[in-house]
Amino acid sequence: MSANSRLTIAAHALAWIGLYQRQGHEVATSEQIATSANTNPVVIRRLLGELRRAGLVESRRGAGAGWSLARELESMTLLDVYEAVEPGPLFAMHRTTPDQGCVVGHGIQPAMQNIYEGIEETLRHELARVTLETVLRDVLAAPR
Amino acid sequence: MSANSRLTIAAHALAWIGLYQRQGHEVATSEQIATSANTNPVVIRRLLGELRRAGLVESRRGAGAGWSLARELESMTLLDVYEAVEPGPLFAMHRTTPDQGCVVGHGIQPAMQNIYEGIEETLRHELARVTLETVLRDVLAAPR
DNA sequence: ATGGTCGCAACCTTTTCTGTTACGACTACA
DNA sequence: TGTAGTCGTAACAGAAAAGGTTGCGACCAT
Numbered sequence: 077m078s079a080n081s082r083l084t085i086a087a088h089a090l091a092w093i094g095l096y097q098r099q100g101h102e103v104a105t106s107e108q109i110a111t112s113a114n115t116n117p118v119v120i121r122r123l124l125g126e127l128r129r130a131g132l133v134e135s136r137r138g139a140g141a142g143w144s145l146a147r148e149l150e151s152m153t154l155l156d157v158y159e160a161v162e163p164g165p166l167f168a169m170h171r172t173t174p175d176q177g178c179v180v181g182h183g184i185q186p187a188m189q190n191i192y193e194g195i196e197e198t199l200r201h202e203l204a205r206v207t208l209e210t211v212l213r214d215v216l217a218a219p220r
Numbered sequence: 221m222s223a224n225s226r227l228t229i230a231a232h233a234l235a236w237i238g239l240y241q242r243q244g245h246e247v248a249t250s251e252q253i254a255t256s257a258n259t260n261p262v263v264i265r266r267l268l269g270e271l272r273r274a275g276l277v278e279s280r281r282g283a284g285a286g287w288s289l290a291r292e293l294e295s296m297t298l299l300d301v302y303e304a305v306e307p308g309p310l311f312a313m314h315r316t317t318p319d320q321g322c323v324v325g326h327g328i329q330p331a332m333q334n335i336y337e338g339i340e341e342t343l344r345h346e347l348a349r350v351t352l353e354t355v356l357r358d359v360l361a362a363p364r
Numbered sequence: 365a366t367g368g369t370c371g372c373a374a375c376c377t378t379t380t381c382t383g384t385t386a387c388g389a390c391t392a393c394a
Numbered sequence: 395t396g397t398a399g400t401c402g403t404a405a406c407a408g409a410a411a412a413g414g415t416t417g418c419g420a421c422c423a424t
Contacts, residue, residue, distance in 0.1 A: 279369095283368050
Protein backbone atom coordinates (compact mmCIF):
# COMPACT_ATOMS: atom_id res chain seq x y z
CA MET A 77 0.00 0.00 0.00
CA SER A 78 3.03 2.25 0.03
CA ALA A 79 2.17 2.98 3.63
CA ASN A 80 3.94 5.77 5.47
CA SER A 81 5.11 5.85 9.06
CA ARG A 82 3.60 9.17 10.13
CA LEU A 83 1.01 7.73 12.48
CA THR A 84 3.61 5.46 14.06
CA ILE A 85 6.17 8.22 14.57
CA ALA A 86 3.56 10.65 15.86
CA ALA A 87 2.34 8.09 18.39
CA HIS A 88 5.95 7.43 19.36
CA ALA A 89 6.53 11.13 19.97
CA LEU A 90 3.39 11.55 22.06
CA ALA A 91 4.15 8.50 24.17
CA TRP A 92 7.69 9.77 24.68
CA ILE A 93 6.57 13.23 25.78
CA GLY A 94 3.91 11.76 28.02
CA LEU A 95 6.32 9.43 29.78
CA TYR A 96 8.96 12.15 30.10
CA GLN A 97 6.50 14.49 31.72
CA ARG A 98 5.45 11.81 34.18
CA GLN A 99 9.07 11.59 35.17
CA GLY A 100 8.87 15.22 36.28
CA HIS A 101 10.16 17.06 33.23
CA GLU A 102 8.36 20.05 31.82
CA VAL A 103 9.22 19.87 28.14
CA ALA A 104 10.82 17.46 25.70
CA THR A 105 13.01 18.57 22.81
CA SER A 106 12.73 17.39 19.23
CA GLU A 107 16.34 16.29 19.58
CA GLN A 108 15.52 13.86 22.38
CA ILE A 109 12.51 12.43 20.61
CA ALA A 110 14.43 12.10 17.36
CA THR A 111 17.11 10.11 19.16
CA SER A 112 14.51 7.71 20.52
CA ALA A 113 12.80 7.35 17.14
CA ASN A 114 16.14 7.19 15.33
CA THR A 115 15.36 9.97 12.91
CA ASN A 116 16.06 13.63 12.30
CA PRO A 117 14.81 16.36 14.70
CA VAL A 118 13.27 18.26 11.78
CA VAL A 119 11.09 15.28 10.97
CA ILE A 120 9.84 15.32 14.55
CA ARG A 121 9.27 19.08 14.56
CA ARG A 122 7.27 18.80 11.36
CA LEU A 123 5.02 16.10 12.78
CA LEU A 124 4.63 17.80 16.14
CA GLY A 125 3.79 21.00 14.30
CA GLU A 126 0.80 19.24 12.79
CA LEU A 127 -0.18 17.84 16.16
CA ARG A 128 0.01 21.34 17.59
CA ARG A 129 -2.33 22.64 14.91
CA ALA A 130 -4.71 19.89 16.02
CA GLY A 131 -4.41 21.01 19.63
CA LEU A 132 -2.65 17.90 20.93
CA VAL A 133 0.67 19.44 21.93
CA GLU A 134 2.16 22.83 22.70
CA SER A 135 5.61 24.21 22.05
CA ARG A 136 7.75 26.74 23.81
CA ARG A 137 10.53 28.62 22.09
CA GLY A 138 13.75 30.18 23.26
CA ALA A 139 16.23 28.65 25.67
CA GLY A 140 14.91 25.71 27.67
CA ALA A 141 12.31 25.33 24.96
CA GLY A 142 10.55 22.17 23.86
CA TRP A 143 7.28 20.34 23.56
CA SER A 144 4.58 19.41 26.05
CA LEU A 145 1.19 17.74 25.90
CA ALA A 146 -1.80 20.03 25.53
CA ARG A 147 -4.15 17.37 26.94
CA GLU A 148 -3.93 14.16 28.89
CA LEU A 149 -2.91 11.08 26.90
CA GLU A 150 -6.14 9.59 28.17
CA SER A 151 -8.14 12.05 26.13
CA MET A 152 -6.26 11.60 22.87
CA THR A 153 -7.06 8.83 20.43
CA LEU A 154 -5.24 7.47 17.40
CA LEU A 155 -8.03 9.03 15.36
CA ASP A 156 -7.02 12.49 16.58
CA VAL A 157 -3.46 11.76 15.57
CA TYR A 158 -4.46 10.16 12.27
CA GLU A 159 -6.56 13.12 11.24
CA ALA A 160 -3.78 15.49 12.24
CA VAL A 161 -1.05 13.83 10.20
CA GLU A 162 -2.81 12.04 7.33
CA PRO A 163 -4.20 14.33 4.69
CA GLY A 164 -5.82 12.18 2.04
CA PRO A 165 -8.28 9.31 1.77
CA LEU A 166 -7.31 5.67 2.25
CA PHE A 167 -8.09 4.54 -1.30
CA ALA A 168 -7.52 6.60 -4.41
CA MET A 169 -9.73 6.92 -7.46
CA HIS A 170 -8.46 6.70 -11.03
CA ARG A 171 -5.62 9.11 -11.74
CA THR A 172 -7.39 10.20 -14.92
CA THR A 173 -11.14 10.46 -15.43
CA PRO A 174 -12.57 7.18 -16.73
CA ASP A 175 -14.47 7.11 -20.03
CA GLN A 176 -17.78 8.83 -19.26
CA GLY A 177 -19.27 7.38 -22.41
CA CYS A 178 -18.98 3.89 -20.91
CA VAL A 179 -21.58 2.75 -18.39
CA VAL A 180 -18.95 1.37 -16.09
CA GLY A 181 -16.57 4.27 -16.59
CA HIS A 182 -19.39 6.62 -15.71
CA GLY A 183 -20.73 4.87 -12.64
CA ILE A 184 -17.59 3.48 -11.07
CA GLN A 185 -16.40 6.55 -9.22
CA PRO A 186 -19.60 7.40 -7.35
CA ALA A 187 -20.04 3.71 -6.56
CA MET A 188 -16.55 3.26 -5.14
CA GLN A 189 -16.69 6.62 -3.40
CA ASN A 190 -19.72 5.49 -1.47
CA ILE A 191 -18.20 2.17 -0.54
CA TYR A 192 -14.91 3.74 0.51
CA GLU A 193 -16.63 6.31 2.68
CA GLY A 194 -18.33 3.58 4.66
CA ILE A 195 -15.09 1.71 5.11
CA GLU A 196 -13.15 4.78 6.18
CA GLU A 197 -15.85 5.57 8.68
CA THR A 198 -15.34 2.15 10.21
CA LEU A 199 -11.59 2.70 10.22
CA ARG A 200 -12.00 6.00 12.02
CA HIS A 201 -14.23 4.30 14.55
CA GLU A 202 -11.54 1.73 15.26
CA LEU A 203 -8.82 4.35 15.56
CA ALA A 204 -11.00 6.30 17.97
CA ARG A 205 -11.14 3.29 20.28
CA VAL A 206 -7.43 3.44 21.02
CA THR A 207 -6.22 6.19 23.35
CA LEU A 208 -2.61 7.30 23.58
CA GLU A 209 -2.77 6.23 27.20
CA THR A 210 -3.40 2.71 25.95
CA VAL A 211 -0.49 3.04 23.56
CA LEU A 212 1.87 4.10 26.34
CA ARG A 213 0.63 1.30 28.57
CA ASP A 214 1.25 -1.24 25.80
CA VAL A 215 4.67 0.24 25.13
CA LEU A 216 5.66 -0.15 28.77
CA ALA A 217 4.24 -3.67 28.84
CA ALA A 218 6.64 -4.91 26.16
CA PRO A 219 8.94 -7.70 27.37
CA ARG A 220 12.54 -6.62 27.71
CA MET B 221 -1.90 8.51 2.82
CA SER B 222 -0.20 8.23 -0.54
CA ALA B 223 -3.05 5.96 -1.52
CA ASN B 224 -2.88 4.07 -4.78
CA SER B 225 -5.67 3.27 -7.18
CA ARG B 226 -5.09 -0.46 -7.60
CA LEU B 227 -8.20 -1.56 -5.75
CA THR B 228 -10.32 0.91 -7.69
CA ILE B 229 -8.94 -0.07 -11.07
CA ALA B 230 -9.17 -3.76 -10.30
CA ALA B 231 -12.82 -3.39 -9.26
CA HIS B 232 -13.43 -1.38 -12.42
CA ALA B 233 -11.96 -4.15 -14.55
CA LEU B 234 -13.96 -6.88 -12.85
CA ALA B 235 -17.21 -4.96 -13.14
CA TRP B 236 -16.47 -4.29 -16.80
CA ILE B 237 -15.77 -7.93 -17.60
CA GLY B 238 -18.81 -9.05 -15.66
CA LEU B 239 -21.15 -6.67 -17.45
CA TYR B 240 -19.62 -7.50 -20.83
CA GLN B 241 -20.15 -11.19 -20.28
CA ARG B 242 -23.75 -10.61 -19.30
CA GLN B 243 -24.16 -8.93 -22.64
CA GLY B 244 -23.26 -12.23 -24.26
CA HIS B 245 -19.55 -11.81 -24.90
CA GLU B 246 -17.08 -14.52 -23.97
CA VAL B 247 -13.96 -12.54 -23.24
CA ALA B 248 -12.90 -8.94 -22.75
CA THR B 249 -9.57 -7.55 -23.90
CA SER B 250 -7.19 -5.44 -21.85
CA GLU B 251 -7.51 -2.87 -24.60
CA GLN B 252 -11.25 -2.49 -24.06
CA ILE B 253 -10.94 -2.29 -20.31
CA ALA B 254 -8.08 0.19 -20.56
CA THR B 255 -10.22 2.43 -22.74
CA SER B 256 -12.99 2.42 -20.16
CA ALA B 257 -10.58 3.08 -17.30
CA ASN B 258 -8.64 5.62 -19.36
CA THR B 259 -5.29 4.00 -18.83
CA ASN B 260 -2.76 1.79 -20.59
CA PRO B 261 -3.57 -1.84 -21.49
CA VAL B 262 -0.36 -3.02 -19.84
CA VAL B 263 -1.51 -1.55 -16.55
CA ILE B 264 -4.71 -3.57 -16.86
CA ARG B 265 -2.87 -6.74 -17.81
CA ARG B 266 -0.60 -6.35 -14.81
CA LEU B 267 -3.52 -6.01 -12.43
CA LEU B 268 -5.55 -8.78 -14.02
CA GLY B 269 -2.47 -10.99 -13.84
CA GLU B 270 -2.55 -10.61 -10.08
CA LEU B 271 -6.27 -11.33 -10.00
CA ARG B 272 -5.64 -14.46 -12.04
CA ARG B 273 -3.05 -15.66 -9.53
CA ALA B 274 -5.77 -15.19 -6.92
CA GLY B 275 -8.20 -17.27 -8.97
CA LEU B 276 -10.63 -14.47 -9.76
CA VAL B 277 -10.19 -14.30 -13.53
CA GLU B 278 -8.85 -16.41 -16.36
CA SER B 279 -7.09 -15.42 -19.52
CA ARG B 280 -6.98 -16.94 -22.96
CA ARG B 281 -4.16 -16.32 -25.39
CA GLY B 282 -3.88 -16.34 -29.14
CA ALA B 283 -6.35 -14.82 -31.54
CA GLY B 284 -9.74 -13.93 -30.05
CA ALA B 285 -8.00 -13.94 -26.71
CA GLY B 286 -8.95 -11.99 -23.61
CA TRP B 287 -10.13 -12.18 -20.04
CA SER B 288 -13.10 -13.82 -18.38
CA LEU B 289 -14.34 -14.23 -14.83
CA ALA B 290 -13.30 -17.40 -13.04
CA ARG B 291 -16.19 -17.10 -10.59
CA GLU B 292 -19.47 -15.27 -10.29
CA LEU B 293 -19.22 -11.62 -9.22
CA GLU B 294 -21.56 -12.63 -6.42
CA SER B 295 -18.85 -14.79 -4.89
CA MET B 296 -16.05 -12.23 -5.06
CA THR B 297 -15.55 -9.59 -2.39
CA LEU B 298 -13.43 -6.48 -2.26
CA LEU B 299 -11.31 -8.34 0.27
CA ASP B 300 -10.41 -10.94 -2.37
CA VAL B 301 -9.40 -8.14 -4.70
CA TYR B 302 -7.59 -6.19 -2.00
CA GLU B 303 -5.49 -9.16 -0.97
CA ALA B 304 -4.70 -9.91 -4.58
CA VAL B 305 -3.44 -6.46 -5.47
CA GLU B 306 -2.20 -4.90 -2.23
CA PRO B 307 1.05 -6.34 -0.93
CA GLY B 308 1.91 -4.53 2.27
CA PRO B 309 0.29 -3.52 5.53
CA LEU B 310 -1.85 -0.42 5.93
CA PHE B 311 0.44 1.40 8.35
CA ALA B 312 4.21 1.31 8.30
CA MET B 313 6.62 1.07 11.21
CA HIS B 314 9.71 3.28 11.58
CA ARG B 315 12.00 3.14 8.56
CA THR B 316 14.96 2.62 10.86
CA THR B 317 14.96 0.68 14.11
CA PRO B 318 14.17 2.96 17.05
CA ASP B 319 16.62 3.29 19.94
CA GLN B 320 16.37 -0.03 21.79
CA GLY B 321 18.04 1.52 24.79
CA CYS B 322 15.02 3.77 25.29
CA VAL B 323 11.92 2.35 26.95
CA VAL B 324 9.64 3.88 24.36
CA GLY B 325 11.93 3.06 21.46
CA HIS B 326 11.99 -0.51 22.62
CA GLY B 327 8.31 -1.05 23.23
CA ILE B 328 6.72 1.04 20.52
CA GLN B 329 6.93 -1.40 17.65
CA PRO B 330 5.31 -4.43 19.29
CA ALA B 331 2.67 -2.13 20.75
CA MET B 332 1.75 -0.52 17.45
CA GLN B 333 2.01 -3.83 15.63
CA ASN B 334 -0.66 -5.27 17.88
CA ILE B 335 -2.93 -2.29 17.50
CA TYR B 336 -2.51 -2.19 13.73
CA GLU B 337 -3.27 -5.88 13.37
CA GLY B 338 -6.60 -5.42 15.08
CA ILE B 339 -7.47 -2.48 12.89
CA GLU B 340 -6.49 -4.23 9.69
CA GLU B 341 -8.58 -7.19 10.72
CA THR B 342 -11.57 -4.88 11.00
CA LEU B 343 -10.75 -3.38 7.63
CA ARG B 344 -10.63 -6.81 6.03
CA HIS B 345 -13.96 -7.60 7.61
CA GLU B 346 -15.50 -4.52 6.05
CA LEU B 347 -14.00 -5.24 2.65
CA ALA B 348 -15.37 -8.77 2.82
CA ARG B 349 -18.89 -7.42 3.20
CA VAL B 350 -18.89 -5.89 -0.26
CA THR B 351 -19.25 -8.25 -3.21
CA LEU B 352 -18.34 -7.31 -6.77
CA GLU B 353 -21.97 -7.96 -7.61
CA THR B 354 -22.81 -5.11 -5.27
CA VAL B 355 -20.20 -2.93 -6.93
CA LEU B 356 -21.65 -3.59 -10.38
CA ARG B 357 -25.15 -2.92 -9.12
CA ASP B 358 -24.03 0.39 -7.62
CA VAL B 359 -22.20 1.27 -10.82
CA LEU B 360 -25.34 0.72 -12.88
CA ALA B 361 -27.42 2.66 -10.38
CA ALA B 362 -25.43 5.86 -10.90
CA PRO B 363 -27.57 8.74 -12.24
CA ARG B 364 -26.79 9.68 -15.81
C1' DA C 365 0.53 -18.43 -42.46
C1' DT C 366 -1.37 -14.53 -40.16
C1' DG C 367 -3.27 -11.23 -37.21
C1' DG C 368 -4.75 -10.20 -32.70
C1' DT C 369 -3.83 -10.68 -27.92
C1' DC C 370 -1.44 -11.90 -23.76
C1' DG C 371 3.13 -12.15 -20.88
C1' DC C 372 6.70 -9.87 -19.43
C1' DA C 373 10.81 -7.17 -19.12
C1' DA C 374 12.82 -2.68 -19.29
C1' DC C 375 12.73 2.02 -18.73
C1' DC C 376 10.87 6.69 -17.68
C1' DT C 377 8.16 10.11 -15.18
C1' DT C 378 5.63 11.64 -11.44
C1' DT C 379 4.58 11.73 -6.82
C1' DT C 380 5.26 11.11 -1.99
C1' DC C 381 7.88 10.47 1.99
C1' DT C 382 11.91 11.02 4.56
C1' DG C 383 16.31 12.93 5.62
C1' DT C 384 19.39 16.85 5.74
C1' DT C 385 21.21 21.51 5.82
C1' DA C 386 20.69 26.17 6.72
C1' DC C 387 19.26 30.07 9.02
C1' DG C 388 16.24 33.39 11.21
C1' DA C 389 13.16 33.99 15.41
C1' DC C 390 12.61 33.59 19.99
C1' DT C 391 13.59 33.56 25.05
C1' DA C 392 15.61 31.98 29.71
C1' DC C 393 19.41 33.06 31.98
C1' DA C 394 23.99 34.66 33.16
C1' DT D 395 22.39 43.05 27.22
C1' DG D 396 24.59 39.10 25.25
C1' DT D 397 24.46 34.33 24.48
C1' DA D 398 23.25 29.74 23.99
C1' DG D 399 19.74 26.52 23.05
C1' DT D 400 15.62 25.46 20.68
C1' DC D 401 11.82 26.04 17.61
C1' DG D 402 9.90 27.35 12.71
C1' DT D 403 10.37 26.87 8.20
C1' DA D 404 12.20 26.79 3.64
C1' DA D 405 14.91 24.41 0.32
C1' DC D 406 16.85 20.61 -1.61
C1' DA D 407 18.47 15.70 -2.13
C1' DG D 408 17.62 10.77 -2.08
C1' DA D 409 14.79 6.72 -2.03
C1' DA D 410 10.81 4.23 -3.04
C1' DA D 411 6.50 3.28 -5.25
C1' DA D 412 3.05 3.75 -8.68
C1' DG D 413 1.75 4.32 -13.14
C1' DG D 414 2.66 4.97 -18.09
C1' DT D 415 5.04 3.50 -22.25
C1' DT D 416 7.54 0.72 -25.61
C1' DG D 417 9.05 -3.45 -27.41
C1' DC D 418 8.91 -8.07 -28.52
C1' DG D 419 8.34 -13.00 -28.02
C1' DA D 420 4.62 -16.55 -27.19
C1' DC D 421 0.42 -18.20 -28.32
C1' DC D 422 -3.59 -19.74 -31.08
C1' DA D 423 -8.29 -19.31 -33.79
C1' DT D 424 -9.08 -18.75 -38.25
